[in-house]
Amino acid sequence: MVASYPIPPKAARLPLRFDPAALQADLATLGTGEWLAHFNTGFFSGDWSGAALRAVAGSGNAMYADTHQGEFADTALLQQCKHLREVVESFQCPLRSVRLLRLTAGSNIREHRDYDLGYDAGEVRVHVPVITNPGVEFILDGKRITMNEGECWYLDLNLPHRVRNRGESDRVHLVIDCQLNDWLRGMIARATPDDGCECDFEPFRRLVLSEPAIQEELVAITDRRTFLNHTVELGRKHGFDFLEDDVDAALQAARRNWMERWIA
Amino acid sequence: MSLPDLKGWLPVSITRHTSEPVVDWCRMGTRCFTESFFDHTVQAAMQEPFSLLFRHQLPLDSLIEWQKRSPGLAPGGFIFHMSRCGSTLVSQMLAALPGHIVLSEPPPLDALLRTDRRGANDEQRIAWLRAWVGIMGQPRNGERGLFVKLDAWHVFDLPLLRRAFPDTPWIFLYRNPVEVMVSAIGNPGMHLVPGMIDATVPGIDPDEARRMPQVEYIARVLAAVMLAGLEYVGSLGGKAINYDSLPEGVFSSIAPHFGLSLSPAQMEAMKAVTAFHAKTPCFNFEPDSESKRNAAGDDVVALCATLLDPLYEKLCRLSE
Numbered sequence: 001m002v003a004s005y006p007i008p009p010k011a012a013r014l015p016l017r018f019d020p021a022a023l024q025a026d027l028a029t030l031g032t033g034e035w036l037a038h039f040n041t042g043f044f045s046g047d048w049s050g051a052a053l054r055a056v057a058g059s060g061n062a063m064y065a066d067t068h069q070g071e072f073a074d075t076a077l078l079q080q081c082k083h084l085r086e087v088v089e090s091f092q093c094p095l096r097s098v099r100l101l102r103l104t105a106g107s108n109i110r111e112h113r114d115y116d117l118g119y120d121a122g123e124v125r126v127h128v129p130v131i132t133n134p135g136v137e138f139i140l141d142g143k144r145i146t147m148n149e150g151e152c153w154y155l156d157l158n159l160p161h162r163v164r165n166r167g168e169s170d171r172v173h174l175v176i177d178c179q180l181n182d183w184l185r186g187m188i189a190r191a192t193p194d195d196g197c198e199c200d201f202e203p204f205r206r207l208v209l210s211e212p213a214i215q216e217e218l219v220a221i222t223d224r225r226t227f228l229n230h231t232v233e234l235g236r237k238h239g240f241d242f243l244e245d246d247v248d249a250a251l252q253a254a255r256r257n258w259m260e261r262w263i264a
Numbered sequence: 265m266s267l268p269d270l271k272g273w274l275p276v277s278i279t280r281h282t283s284e285p286v287v288d289w290c291r292m293g294t295r296c297f298t299e300s301f302f303d304h305t306v307q308a309a310m311q312e313p314f315s316l317l318f319r320h321q322l323p324l325d326s327l328i329e330w331q332k333r334s335p336g337l338a339p340g341g342f343i344f345h346m347s348r349c350g351s352t353l354v355s356q357m358l359a360a361l362p363g364h365i366v367l368s369e370p371p372p373l374d375a376l377l378r379t380d381r382r383g384a385n386d387e388q389r390i391a392w393l394r395a396w397v398g399i400m401g402q403p404r405n406g407e408r409g410l411f412v413k414l415d416a417w418h419v420f421d422l423p424l425l426r427r428a429f430p431d432t433p434w435i436f437l438y439r440n441p442v443e444v445m446v447s448a449i450g451n452p453g454m455h456l457v458p459g460m461i462d463a464t465v466p467g468i469d470p471d472e473a474r475r476m477p478q479v480e481y482i483a484r485v486l487a488a489v490m491l492a493g494l495e496y497v498g499s500l501g502g503k504a505i506n507y508d509s510l511p512e513g514v515f516s517s518i519a520p521h522f523g524l525s526l527s528p529a530q531m532e533a534m535k536a537v538t539a540f541h542a543k544t545p546c547f548n549f550e551p552d553s554e555s556k557r558n559a560a561g562d563d564v565v566a567l568c569a570t571l572l573d574p575l576y577e578k579l580c581r582l583s584e
Contacts, residue, residue, distance in 0.1 A: 210268055222313070
């Protein structure tokens with residue numbers, strides 16, 4: 001009999017938990033030379049870099065996760081990181097790329113979608129936060145998902161997402177690309193779904209809709225840059241803490257929503 | 265229900281697929297519906313970041329509530345038509361008249377006629393239609409008149425629309441069927457493709473429609489539209505207007521029927537529109553009736569002779 005599994009939610013915490021202190025101890029052994037800048041340089045500002053724990057030998061960049069050329073194999077680095085290796089080994093499914101991804105304080109990954117991944121396509125990316133801080137904002141499909149150190153998360157990264165580290169310290173996630181099998185399907189089925197929290201822009205949107213006087217300050221602006229800038233300023237004046245990226249993402253979402261309004 | 269302040273906001277889109285339709289209110293301010301079609305003006309508004317980002321999404325009853333507080337002009341004329349017969353020319357000429365609002369094939373009105381919300385009966389539909397048209401008729405620039413051009417298939421909804429707006433005069437525009445057929449085959453409107461709109465066409469079985477050759481389907485839909493126009497012009501007091509009488513017919517027949525008395529300056533403004541192609545005003549208007557008749561294939565001519573020409577002749581007699 002073939003087991004049937006429910007369609008997974010956008011984000012869910014898997015029933016796996018690791019010791020963040022042990023993982024951070026491994027992290028501390030990495031030299032600066034192990035970190036490579038992320039190849040997608042158009043996607044971020046600041047420093048987004050990675051260390052390969054499982055990669056394709058001889059590929060142009062050990063950070064490539066979506067290559068279908070060659071076999072993935074554990075790197076020497078993984079061999080030297082005992083606790084990280086234990087995490088990786090606890091996954092009872094075929095693994096592709098495994099990386100540590102670091103977003104330094106003040107850095108920012110712009111909104112994008114990862115089209116190469118997907119539950120339907122049988123490839124799933126799992127995140128294990130190794131070190132993070134309360135100033136990290138991970139926003140998936142317009143909702144903020146808070147992932148804590150040592151937890152293990154399934155995320156539907158086909159959906160638009162962005163990350164910003166507004167904290168004082170670096171954020172490092174262990175990112176494991178898995179091939180879906182019954183073990184992983186079972187883990188995802190038992191995971192705790194998380195709808196995320198409303199972004200700070202949403203209450204501001206409601207305020208604007210309820211106050212014609214505030215509307216007057218924005219309605220005549222046709223230039224997108226100027227509009228983003230003024231909206232952030234106006235938000236700050238009314239005690240909100242969103243940035244231009246948030247307004248821009250809300251605009252993109254509104255455009256999608258408008259274009260798709262006829263789709264049932 | 266408690267409503268936000270909707271002064272300057274208009275219900276530009278109604279999404280009807282969900283069990284509870286959603287009305288999208290957009291802040292249109294004093295923006296006029298001057299494009300050839302209602303939705304082109306809405307799309308232009310949606311290019312602006314404010315409109316995209318800040319929209320009220322409210323239930324259908326928001327229409328009724330807001331219209332009570334902010335009633336607008338009663339519609340002064342409806343334009344029904346068989347498509348490809350000068351209806352956009354007429355609506356653009358009326359739009360050139362200073363102080364008049366013209367809504368050309370507005371999708372929200374179609375959504376209200378067709379919303380499948382559970383329990384939506386005719387009385388409810390009539391209330392929504394009156395509310396929507398009333399709100400769209402709010403003078404935002406001191407306007408004094410309101411006209412609506414409907415979609416071709418709304419001729420089937422004439423009895424309901426007459427009940428909703430019993431005092432509004434209306435016309436039915438028609439044209440030599442061969443010319444309409446040739447134009448429609450080149451670029452069929454939504455109602456001429458089976459299943460594109462979920463309005464049922466009287467006399468055509470939907471399953472049969474899918475198996476029918478395209479040309480025959482187009483002819484059968486046009487026949488149904490012409491038959492409805494013919495029947496209702498007689499029974500519901502409309503006026504049949506032939507494409508061949510345009511643009512002079514706008515001044516000699518349509519304006520008096522809609523109760524408009526036009527000054528020479530107004531007539532000049534309306535005539536200026538006729539130099540251009542009504543749907544694509546970046547092109548000059550070129551008479552094409554003869555070339556369309558010459559382009560008709562034998563199948564088109566045969567279908568017209570059996571299905572459409574007799575209806576056309578009856579409509580011509582009504583216009584005399």
